[in-house]
Amino acid sequence: MNASAEFVLHLADNALILGQRNAEWCGHGPILEEDLALANNSLDLIGQARLLYQHVAELRDDGSTEDSLAYFRDQQDFLNFTLLELPHSTALAPSARAERDYAITITRNFLFSAYMLLVWEQLQHHADAQLAAIAVKSLKEVKYHLQHAADWLVRFGDGTEESHARAQAAIDFLMPYTQEFWSEWPSAQAVLGDTTVLLSAWQTTVHEVLTQAGLQLPPSDGYVTQGRAGIHTEHMSYLLAEMQSLARQHPGATW
Amino acid sequence: MSTSASIANEWPLWEVFVRSKQGIEHKHCGSLHAADAQQALHMARDVYTRRQEGVSIWVIPSAAITASDPGDKDTLFEPAKDKVYRHPTFFVIPDEVGHM
Numbered sequence: 001m002n003a004s005a006e007f008v009l010h011l012a013d014n015a016l017i018l019g020q021r022n023a024e025w026c027g028h029g030p031i032l033e034e035d036l037a038l039a040n041n042s043l044d045l046i047g048q049a050r051l052l053y054q055h056v057a058e059l060r061d062d063g064s065t066e067d068s069l070a071y072f073r074d075q076q077d078f079l080n081f082t083l084l085e086l087p088h089s090t091a092l093a094p095s096a097r098a099e100r101d102y103a104i105t106i107t108r109n110f111l112f113s114a115y116m117l118l119v120w121e122q123l124q125h126h127a128d129a130q131l132a133a134i135a136v137k138s139l140k141e142v143k144y145h146l147q148h149a150a151d152w153l154v155r156f157g158d159g160t161e162e163s164h165a166r167a168q169a170a171i172d173f174l175m176p177y178t179q180e181f182w183s184e185w186p187s188a189q190a191v192l193g194d195t196t197v198l199l200s201a202w203q204t205t206v207h208e209v210l211t212q213a214g215l216q217l218p219p220s221d222g223y224v225t226q227g228r229a230g231i232h233t234e235h236m237s238y239l240l241a242e243m244q245s246l247a248r249q250h251p252g253a254t255w
Numbered sequence: 256m257s258t259s260a261s262i263a264n265e266w267p268l269w270e271v272f273v274r275s276k277q278g279i280e281h282k283h284c285g286s287l288h289a290a291d292a293q294q295a296l297h298m299a300r301d302v303y304t305r306r307q308e309g310v311s312i313w314v315i316p317s318a319a320i321t322a323s324d325p326g327d328k329d330t331l332f333e334p335a336k337d338k339v340y341r342h343p344t345f346f347v348i349p350d351e352v353g354h355m
Contacts, residue, residue, distance in 0.1 A: 031288070032302075033287055033288075033289070033298035033301060033302055034298075036301045036302050036305070037297070037298070037301040040301055040305060144300075147297075148297060151293070151294070151297065155290070155294075
């Protein structure tokens with residue numbers, strides 16, 4: 001039995017969009033080691049995206065390819081979580097590009113990796129053998145992403161006054177976006193089953209790491225974003241323009 | 256030039272050793288700055304094992320290494336130069352000994 005193409009596309013878009021976002025640190029990392037760590041993280045995610053897009057193309061059997069899915073769809077066709085398309089800055093930063101904040105990067109990676117660890121754990125036993133194989137590979141990668149992000153989050157929370165304040169601001173800003181992980185979606189339920197078990201495991205991880213970091217758990221309420229329904233923020237089109245422009249100027253180019 | 260204050264603020268330096276295969280020794284491959292040993296291990300993984308270079312990593316505080324003085328090179332190492340008999344290949348092994 002194959003998983004729904006829609007849900008696999010959502011997983012692929014998540015990986016691609018966060019991979020693209022994190023790649024923005026390439027050459028701009030706070031220190032050389034972190035520059036490489038984030039580039040490694042992005043390459044893992046883009047690798048996952050490729051495998052998932054190839055699987056979507058098989059499931060759809062309509063002539064689409066990994067490239068057509070990544071580079072020739074528009075914003076409303078992307079089904080990624082809104083959390084993953086946000087720039088590396090809090091809401092009121094005067095310039096998203098100039099005000100890149102590593103606390104946002106790390107906190108988002110932490111929240112999403114903690115979630116994906118549970119998703120991949122579940123999917124490694126899925127009846128769709130292709131998806132299960134992708135899950136086994138991705139599980140190893142996401143374990144490291146989670147370790148890396150949690151390690152830094154604890155250092156930030158437990159570090160200087162400024163690093164603590166930035167980490168708290170990041171978690172306060174990002175937490176409401178995680179509601180989308182758990183909002184009702186038949187395509188997800190069809191593949192993952194009852195997500196309330198995943199939710200409580202995720203909350204436990206988040207709670208443990210925040211406690212260790214000395215950070216306060218903010219309420220996650222308010223507006224529930226709908227990126228996975230194709231309704232995106234104003235940041236998404238800029239990200240896509242940068243990512244897709246080359247492929248669209250030179251369709252089918254190889255090197 | 257770094258002032259002594261900025262040096263004090265820097266993360267300590269760690270030497271990184273990577274073992275490329277089971278059974279092979281750990282080899283020195285470089286150094287990096289990190290706040291503590293655990294972080295040094297993480298960073299070494301990201302910096303030095305991206306091309307499948309390793310199956311195991313050691314990190315050691317650079318400050319813990321005591322090194323010989325390059326100025327003592329002649330005194331320390333020159334005297335070994337004319338003592339070729341210290342190499343096992345210097346000796347002819349009688350045929351009766353067979354394969355060693």
